[in-house]
Amino acid sequence: xxxxxxxxxxxxxxxxxxxxxxxxxxxxxxxxxxxxxxxxxxxxxxxxxxxxxxxxxxxxxxxxxxxxxxxxxxxxxxxxxxxxxxxxxxxxxxxxxxxxxxxxxxxxxxxxxxxxxxxxxxxxxxxxxxxxxxxxxxxxxxxxxxxxxxxxxxxxxxxxxxxxxxxxxxxxxxxxxxxxxxxxxxxxxxxxxxxxxxxxxxxxxxxxxxxxxxxxxxxxxxxxxxxxxxxxxxxxxxxxxxxxxxxxxxxxxxxxxxxxxxxxxxxxxxxxxxxxxxxxxxxxxxxxxxxxxxxxxxxxxxxxxxxxxxxxxxxxxxxxxxxxxxxxxxxxxxxxxxxxxxxxxxxxxxxxx
Numbered sequence: 001x002x003x004x005x006x007x008x009x010x011x012x013x014x015x016x017x018x019x020x021x022x023x024x025x026x027x028x029x030x031x032x033x034x035x036x037x038x039x040x041x042x043x044x045x046x047x048x049x050x051x052x053x054x055x056x057x058x059x060x061x062x063x064x065x066x067x068x069x070x071x072x073x074x075x076x077x078x079x080x081x082x083x084x085x086x087x088x089x090x091x092x093x094x095x096x097x098x099x100x101x102x103x104x105x106x107x108x109x110x111x112x113x114x115x116x117x118x119x120x121x122x123x124x125x126x127x128x129x130x131x132x133x134x135x136x137x138x139x140x141x142x143x144x145x146x147x148x149x150x151x152x153x154x155x156x157x158x159x160x161x162x163x164x165x166x167x168x169x170x171x172x173x174x175x176x177x178x179x180x181x182x183x184x185x186x187x188x189x190x191x192x193x194x195x196x197x198x199x200x201x202x203x204x205x206x207x208x209x210x211x212x213x214x215x216x217x218x219x220x221x222x223x224x225x226x227x228x229x230x231x232x233x234x235x236x237x238x239x240x241x242x243x244x245x246x247x248x249x250x251x252x253x254x255x256x257x258x259x260x261x262x263x264x265x266x267x268x269x270x271x272x273x274x275x276x277x278x279x280x281x282x283x284x285x286x287x288x289x290x291x292x293x294x295x296x297x298x299x300x301x302x303x304x305x306x307x308x309x310x311x312x313x314x315x316x317x318x319x320x321x322x323x324x325x326x327x328x329x330x331x332x333x334x335x336x337x338x339x340x341x342x343x344x345x346x347x348x349x350x351x352x353x
Contacts, residue, residue, distance in 0.1 A: 003119035004318035004336075005058045009049035012322040017315060020058065023115070023123035030074065030126045032082060034065035036141035037117040037336045038307075039321050040174065041263055046112050047322060053112060059318070061086040061110045063117030064141040065338075067129065074126045081132040083140040083297070084117065084124055085290045086110045086148075091127065102152060102287045109287070117141075118318055120338055130294060135301055142174070142307035142333040145287070147296045150178040152288030153236060153258040154186070162187030164233035167223055167250055169243050171208060172199030174333040175260065177308050179236045180206040185304060188234075191226060193219055195328070202308060202331050220249035231255060241265030253278040260285040308332030315339065 003020040025031055037060045045051060047059060064083040070076055089096055089104035096104050110116045110124070132140055154160045166183040170176040171192030183190045184207035192208035194200040200211040212222045223232055231252035237243055240262030247257060248271075259282060274280065299305040311334040313321040321334050 001120040002315065003058045003115075004060075004315055005056045005115075005118070006047055007056045009047060009053070009055075011048070012319040012326070014047060015059070015319040015322065017318060020119065023121055025069065025123050028071060028125050028127075029123045030067055030071070030076070030129055031069040032063075032065045032084070032122050032124065032129070033068045033340060034063045034117055034120060034122055034338045035340075036064050036138050037338060038062040038142040038145075038174075038309075039325055039330075039334045039336065040145045041261060041325070042109065042145065043111060043116075044322055044326060051112060057111070058115035058117075058119050059111045060117030060119070060336075061112070062141055062144050063110070063122065063338075064132065064137040065122075068121070070126060076126065076129055076131065081137055082129045083132060083135070083137070083144065084110065084122070085128045085130060085293055086144050087287050087290075088114060088125065088128065099289070099291075101289050102292075107287075118315065118336060118338075120340070127290070130290070130297065133301065135297065138309065138312075138335055139300065139307060140297070141335055142309050143296060143300055144293055146174040146178040146333065147182070147300075147305060147307065148288035148293040149260050149285060150175060150182050150236070151292050151296050153260050153283065153285040154179060154182050154234065156288070156292060157283040157285055158234045158256040158258050160186050160188050160234050163189070165189045165191065165227055165230075165252075167219075167232035167235045167247075168192045168203075168208070169235070169237045169239050169247070170194075170263070171203035171206065171211065172331045173238075173263075174307070175238050176236070177202065177206050177332050178305075180208050181305050183207075183234075183236075185299065191223055191232065199331055206308065219243075219246050223250040227252070234258060236260070238262070239264045241268035244268040244270075248274050248280075251278075251280060254280070256281045256283055258283050258285055309335055311335075312337060 242264035
């Protein structure tokens with residue numbers, strides 16, 4: 001098969017598109033012929049060296065395709081279009097058995113601890129297969145990591161309620177765009193942030209009631225003016241140290257901070273008096289459960305949630321996709337097209353063959 005992998009961590013140039021061994025199926029696993037993968041910040045963190053991984057590693061957490069081979073006892077059959085639940089979980093630990101498989105003691109993420117979706121084939125436990133049932137496979141590939149994480153953070157962890165105000169940082173990115181849509185689906189008033197007019201337009205299209213262009217206006221002042229001095233009930237902050245102090249200044253007393261990532265810095269100063277005196281809640285978020293992903297997909301199927309896909313790349317352009325995301329050139333989501341085969345006459349095939 002052909003795959004986009006890294007043999008050492010570093011910049012986008014470390015991504016190599018080459019022949020790789022076909023996956024070897026273990027007991028209870030299915031073989032999936034992938035058609036689309038989508039690009040996430042976690043893919044960049046894996047590639048750049050933010051995580052310790054075993055090398056070489058095929059990148060990619062999100063993917064959709066068609067079942068090629070399954071065990072005889074499986075409930076699904078070959079030929080069925082599926083999207084992948086990206087977390088590998090043991091289903092037996094204390095967290096899994098209490099409904100918190102997102103925190104599985106032996107969890108692994110596709111493209112991180114195991115090979116991922118930037119490839120023609122992948123083997124995963126049959127548990128990780130979710131039938132598309134009418135969802136476009138390209139659309140489905142852009143859903144799991146971002147929408148599942150946003151759902152887990154806003155719905156399951158923060159329990160955002162209709163009528164509350166949510167501040168969503170980075171609303172033009174894949175995760176922020178998902179958070180805006182989910183917050184509006186719940187019935188919240190959504191204040192979003194963006195860096196320029198083009199990205200602000202994308203946030204409005206996702207459903208934001210107001211968009212603050214943070215390069216032109218101070219976010220906490222705008223939030224306090226809009227909320228008449230109260231502040232946001234929930235702040236969805238996936239940026240990290242670059243926005244933490246503004247998040248603290250923007251949130252209401254007894255508010256909830258949802259922290260699903262740190263795209264711009266992992267370390268910051270925290271005045272603990274802010275947390276205890278205003279009784280704030282900080283909610284760490286990592287992924288989500290299969291049930292949460294299935295809930296999201298039901299809304300996608302009903303066209304109540306839709307990932308914003310603005311860029312498409314061929315598999316051999318995976319390095320360019322990473323470079324564009326790091327440079328902030330992608331609004332919403334980027335997907336990678338994965339061909340079922342490469343022609344022997346293709347210039348790409350001849351260069352690797």
